[in-house]
Amino acid sequence: MTPSTSTFSARLDEAARLVEASLEALLADNLRHGEIARPARLMEAMRHAALGGGKRLRPFLTIEAARLFGVEGQGPLRAGSAVELLHCYSLVHDDLPSMDDDDLRRGRPTVHRAYDEATAILVGDALQTLAFEVLADPETDPDPAVRSDLVLGLARASGLGGMVGGQLLDLSAEGRYGAVTMSEAAVRQLQMMKTGAILTFAVEAGAILGKADAGARRSLMEYGRALGAAFQVADDILDREATPEALGKRTGKDQEKGKATLVDLLGLDGAKRESRQLVEKADAALEGFGDRAQTLREAVRFVVEREV
Template sequence: MQQSSFDDLRADVARRAEAALEALLSPQAQPGELARPARLIEAMRYAMLGGGKRLRPALVVAAARMFGAEGDGPLAAGLAIECVHGYSLIHDDLPAMDDDDLRRGRPTIHRAFDEATAILAGDALQTLAFETLASDRVHADPAVRVELVVTLARAAGLGGMAGGQMLDLAAEGRFGGAALVDADISRMQAMKTGALIEAAVEMGAIVGGAGSRARQALRRYARALGEAFQVADDLLDAEGAAAVVGKKTGKDAAAGKATLVAVHGVAGARRRLETLTEEATGALSGFGDEAEPLRSAARFVAARDR
């Protein structure tokens, strides 16, 4: 199979995810809810519908399919991680964080609405993610659902995405301290960006009932993929056109962010991206054609232009 194996899967997942998110973010109150405030659900829908690569749900589905898991369960798990990703983007864009005005070519939530609404929209998406994972739509076995909840919580929390964002803020010099070296940058990016990508692959393996050896290989794959995604993102910020990327570029250098581009230049970062792509695909050498969508996902991440 060629690159299209993941492109086709991602397109199918994006279509299904859009319909499922439309239902999940219905303006009508759901059983057990008193009401869904109109402005809040409007902001959540603005953030989550009509855009995005849907990379993380596609990784969940691709990994689950390797072990024969099909249907709505893997997609529902993917929706949960997409809600966490959406919340993180809303909060990252806030003036207190990265202070961005554009996301996917549109005004960010705090610009389209206001800061308070943006904070609450992010909060609500985060809790909706775990409500979704706790549903038996994801898997009939409660033990599997608990493992999924723990996996996503760890990836999103103190030792994962949230902790990585704090390290990123520190790397800008907000709190003093020494400049970061390679190992520090890799750790920060593995937490801030890589953790959710790793979780997506891990959650697919959990839903699919993968064995321990398969899961170890997928962790190696996902770790390299997560770092490759961040390096590609750093290169887009350094070289990409805002009209194509859908957000302001050149912000990393302006903010003094610690990135591999800043330390090693564009050429060095590109060499690292090539190495990581090879590491990711190499980790799947023990699998057959069933892993081809994940192999092409690594090439997709390396070649993306937005």
């Protein structure tokens, strides 16, 4: 049975509402055990970075993947919130003058513009460490093996072999460290690391919480990789076709910096064809879950059809 678009949208919106409330609680001023103080300026800037924007797609994927195994409630919500904190840290640092030097994020001033560069660096640091604190907390799951797997997975997805390594490749692709010609394989690797790794882990986290067997976990990771690739292709297409006002951030950055994307290498029509193929690949990965995975099928279509 296929849920309607309105049903999918309602589930996405409800997840976003729950995640927003979870993030608000995690970023409240009250001290946690072992903390000495929560500096007011830092907390204000962290809230600026993490609250009040975004579709919360990554935590939604965690929540929906866990639901496949009958796991709902605080565990998936907290794990998804941790992934979102990590994602928000990456955006704050990505926007810095030494990186992409952006003034707008989600239609608002970036953290280094609203505050200052030093505060933005510390905001990213604090959001990152808070993400791992949330995953390591028994409130997320009583099983220490589950918590350990979550911490390990997010560390690998976000670190040198994942998002951070992908960001270095992204800077290299701009020619910062010498002239470079980006092949299609190199662009795909960069995007798989910088964007795809965290999206894939967001799905895998649901499998970890659900104590999925090796086959189910592998299938969900295949789905996550297809969705992550589709997300980046859609992003590249939007960067060419959408306005800054619609996206809430500057567009055309890659062209300005002479950096190749799959849109450059495949053309707009080729990139859109690639999106459709990735939807099919994601569908195939979910075949063994039957109708239970229909919301995840809708999620990958949402990713490629979104306009912001």
